[in-house]
Amino acid sequence: MIVRLASCSCGQLTARVVGEPTRISICHCLGCQRRTGSAFSNQARFPRANVAPSGVASEYVQAGDEGPGARFHFCPHCGATVYYEPLAMPDQVCIPVGAFADPGFPVPTVSVYEERMHRWIVPPASAEHIF
Structure with a gap:
């Protein structure tokens, strides 16, 4: 079984993840662009039961472009987002792929x-293109 550790920049907030993601996506919405400070976000979705956060987190709820949005958990010291909960999917937790600091992480599928x-x-040619 694969075990991965996501971490903030200072290492205070982490999320231990067991197993493969149920989905890996990139999102080009304006909310993700603003939240990440980049041109898009890249995240992996996991069953909630497979994610074990550790450390102190601050929270921010952001409305979605469509749907109810998400509750973001970030380090109050360095500000890095380590995981978030999509409000429409209470059984899932998303983790920004960069928090794993693993260049070998699987390619986005959506x-x-x-x-x-x-x-x-230019998104991966093999990714499903939505919207």
């Missing part, structure tokens, strides 16, 4: 909100 995608971005 690309969403492509109508807001920066024109220079």
